[in-house]
Amino acid sequence: MSLNDVLSLLRISLHAMVPLALTAVGEIIGETAGLFNIGLEGILLLSAFMAVIGAKAGGPAVGLLVGMGVGAFVGLLFSVINTYWKGTQMVTGIGINLFAMGFVAFGLIQLGAPGFHDVPKVAELAKVRTPMGSMSPMILVAIILPFLVFWFLKKTRAGLMLKAAGESPEAADVAGININRIRLYATTFGGMLAGLGGAYMSVAWMGLVTKDLSAGRGFISLACVVFSGLNPLLALLGAFIFGFFQALAEWVKTLPSKPIPAQFVSMLPYIVTLLVVSGAIGRVRFPKSLGVPYKRE
């Protein structure tokens, strides 16, 4: 393994880290406020697909914005169902995932080829040349954002209000915080970040969209959140670990000697996720009111 191999492995890891980090940080904001969204997988897939349509119409920036918009919209829908309409978060999430699977498969057929759609080169977000090779500027966003969110959750008044909404909505309500509205903001913002992650996958990273593009990444992000115990910085670390194993799998597949069958290599990220989550549980504490719709007595 030469230095070049190490560098390319690191580069792919960083690229694979971005959607996981963005989605996980978004989910951390939502879970801090008390909403548990397992529809992340669906948000990633939907926004990846819609971002391609946006990028083809108006360039990569429009694509990313469309992805964020779609993510925010789904997040908004999720939070309206689960705050004002007192819905069931797990069922809503499963519904979002099923809907996205159908919608994207359907949309891909409408765009021409069933199964996948290539993003034209002009619509892709350009990569920046660095000493390590060409890198997507989104990597920087994914690295800086967790620090900002960490600061926001720990040091600002709004961050504390989020925490109050998740820990003790009754007390927060008495203190004059509008619980439903703050949960709505949190989940919408979280959905927007997941949407950015999805748009990044199609428009800035892989350059195509397939009907199973997300490939469990939404759930791997959930595993990151569990691993981090709602700390955005640890979530970034988790995302890097998972990204690294995805990159490793890709790298082993390209080896000419084929030491392991490709199918087993493809399992690697999922197995690592299981192992990391099995090891991480025990020190994790979630907000007291995570998962309960708030009703005034």
Next chain:
Amino acid sequence: MTETKRTLESRLLRGAHRTLTGLSPAFESILAAVVGLLIGAILMYIWGFDPWKAYIALFKGAYGGLYEISSSLSRATPLILTALTFSICLRSGMFNIGAEGQLFMGATASILVAYVVVPAPFGQILGLALAAVAGAAWSLVPAFLKLTRGVSEVISTIMFNWIARWLVLYLTIFLLRDPMRGEKTISIPVAARFPVMVPRTDLSYTIFVAVAFALVIYFILWHTTVGYEVRAAGLNPTAARYGGINNKRTMFLSFILGGVAAGLAGATITMGLPPTYAIYGGAAMPQLTNVGFDGMAVAMVGRNHPIGIIVAAIFFGGLNAGGRVMQFYGSNPVPLEIVRVVMGAIVLAMAIPELIRIFPAVKKQGRELTGLLRRLTRRAPKEGEA
């Protein structure tokens, strides 16, 4: 630590129980189905199709005749079983979304029957048994991880779905491949297949396996002590524990039963779905993919009750069968994938416990209807007396 973890999950579950075992279950399910079909229609309209024509084609293709009904029932067969997987585990208080992977393992295990020569009834029994064991084994690992390490089954079962997918792909390419035709596995021998029930359709006797298993689950859950314990643990784990119920045992039992159901679902596809009687299609594996996920929608619309699930599966099986007709319907060919969009929308609608309250007019109608029914039922015995 497990304390906070447990309370988080029990909180998430309490909501699910309230929603999915509501007051007027059938009415809410039908309302959700209507909302889902409406959202599907709006999307079809946006994409430039005629939703009215499409739905007519779909429902004609689903229930328009003997062939169509057989085809719908054939699609419903595995859905009944994967829906049971989800609902047994939800009844016991867990979100098992691993039916997909357990179904893959079951289907692959049933292919092994092709390597032994046994006379007629034993081939079928052996295939079902192999599939059941494989499905249960695949579902036991997440149960074990949850018990020993507290890993949320939502994450672990999804990871196991992906691992199963790649493992099955490896097995079908390298170990079980048909030496004559590389794109599929070796076929189940004729003696071990379930015969076709209605000639010239793909409805085979496997539907009885699915319905029988649903009835067995109904019997276990509502007419045995073990089933009572499973349901009690699902409704309130803390109270159940104080009542002397071993929550670990009920959890394992529900995961095993769920895994058996999903494994059998895999076997009904390989052993009872003409014409190939094998796993085919390379990485796409079209017969197996998404049957597990669709099962979740079936379970929710069926209100997590075995009988409700059979009805809901016939509805969703009809959507799938009719969708196949719809996509080739002359001037208005809507892709089959719209069916899954409708399913997702139905599940979203199911998530809202007070769906009725969002549409006040519907609620008023509903109240009038229930009032009318109540009056009718009240009057009935009086007339009997007179």
